[in-house]
Amino acid sequence: MTSALPCTVPIALGERSYPIHIGFGLMEQAEVWGDLPRAAAAVLVTNTTVAPLYAQRLQRVLLTYYRHVHIVVLPDGEAFKTWNSLNLIFDALLEQACDRQTVLFALGGGVVGDMTGFAAACYMRGVPFVQVPTTLLAQVDSSVGGKTGINHPLGKNMVGAFHQPALVVCDLATLASLPAREVSAGLAEIIKYGPIADMEFMGWLELNIPQLVDLEPQALSHAVRRSCEIKAWVVGQDERESGLRAILNFGHTFGHAIEAGLGYGQWLHGEAVGCGMVMAARLSQDLGLVDGAFVQRLRTLIERAGLPVVGPVLDENDNAGRYLQLMRQDKKSQAGAIRFVVIDGVGCAALREAPDALVRRVVDACCQ
């Protein structure tokens, strides 16, 4: 992988603004790290899969800026996005006597990013952190926008904080080591930006999905950049999700039910979101907001990205009931009513409630 010029997407959030740098081989370009807050120590948090690939390389570059760069290696996977893993970070910070100036670096996918960000939000009531996402999903979604947190046995991401990073560095070269299944999972979040905000981008994706599956540099670079631009635009208007930002959860209400119902880690988050978007699109159709042709078009794109488009059966006796039960715990719910992100005319998303009977029909039609 070479070529594709580096670029920068700014996130405009007043005094919490920061840049996203996107390009190949950025991790080892020392100047990328030059604007960071000064401190005696940095703590690099990563996982057992990513550590052997990139941890020492990043540590070496950071040592030109920090006297000490400690490494914390967490177990890999959504199943470990727990308080126990989070506490490994706090243990290391305190054992190394890290002060309030210490900068945390999240090197890995969404799980590492969410936990490192939450640790940074809470350690001594807040220290700076930097996202260095090494998965496609983290580069286009989770590492941007400041959502951090851990799972609770009764719900995903139920404990967390809004804590913006000081910098996001998307080194596209790290994607070369990504399994195909995780590339597809990342494509789910990229595809999402089309129907909710930019149908021109959706058209581009339909033309370029094979190149993206093959990680072709030019296509990859454009897809990551455009995704970050759309996310930046949404987050810049509604940092703490009091309204608009919820549209970024298109496909996530059904998706979270799939993840929770199967047990975290059975399906990748992006896989659940991919399938969840098919279900949410179908719900939009049944609410009379889009036509069947659009649903089919989105379904085809998701399938071509290598993602599941048929929902799993979570309960043999009352599958739709189980989906409903799990979705009532969604953070967008209010007073027991589930609020779905629907497509309200192509390229535009909205938050809507839906009658249980209608949701049941959608679940029945989309699962087997």
Add this chain to the structure above:
Amino acid sequence: MTSALPCTVPIALGERSYPIHIGFGLMEQAEVWGDLPRAAAAVLVTNTTVAPLYAQRLQRVLLTYYRHVHIVVLPDGEAFKTWNSLNLIFDALLEQACDRQTVLFALGGGVVGDMTGFAAACYMRGVPFVQVPTTLLAQVDSSVGGKTGINHPLGKNMVGAFHQPALVVCDLATLASLPAREVSAGLAEIIKYGPIADMEFMGWLELNIPQLVDLEPQALSHAVRRSCEIKAWVVGQDERESGLRAILNFGHTFGHAIEAGLGYGQWLHGEAVGCGMVMAARLSQDLGLVDGAFVQRLRTLIERAGLPVVGPVLDENDNAGRYLQLMRQDKKSQAGAIRFVVIDGVGCAALREAPDALVRRVVDACCQ
């Protein structure tokens, strides 16, 4: 206890501003709660000591505003200010399917307030909460200003968040049930406001300390109000402790070492702070910032409040070394250097480093 008119101290923090209501019997005055955010449910968090005294009473009043008012009872004491206790709150919130509008109420002392506030900061990345402090210490210090958190085995309040309450209700009538030792602990934080900010208030305290020890309503009301006013003034200028706010930690660096060294809960926080102020005053004297007469004057006031003025021996072999070791973990430390809050001329506090040898002399002079 009667008389002493209710009053309100405003905390001015832009969109995070809120009032502190102070008075006798406020808890049962329904209008006190009328301005709160609307929600289907409230969760009242308290502890095993306070629950039998006030929980049902507060629940009854809140039920005029919320359809459901769930009660969570935590174990009592600093030793339980842990993730496990915090998780009891998350468990209850999720078991009751509480949504993002749910309001949390902290009914109790500083430990309940810090944990409830931190749970509110993290649940679904932030829900509103209300402080209903029932100890003197919480009324004049911990319930005001938005510091929340839990302890880590390696340090006090090391994991937490800044999360401002929507309202603070100091019902002075609840202090009647407070053990004398806890009244004294609260007086420590009240006394603190004199030397760091208001020597006129210190003079008033010297005249009124017996009335305060006896919980005389007029004196109590004035002391709580003036303490909250000074804290409001400081927090209003430096919400997240990037500078000035650190002066509120006068006595706390030595105090935290005492608490951690003896094991949390052996000395009450206010007792450790009382003794810590004597040590910090002595340090100020040895740095040439105040004279011996002032140190003696402060020591006498602290002693008359029923507080310890002689530090405990934490290590028979190297007591001063143990204090230094524990104090290096203080959140105000930077790159291993302890930064002490000192009195820099009476009525004015500052942040200073001090040579280890000088700190050792202070510890040796103040402990036995």
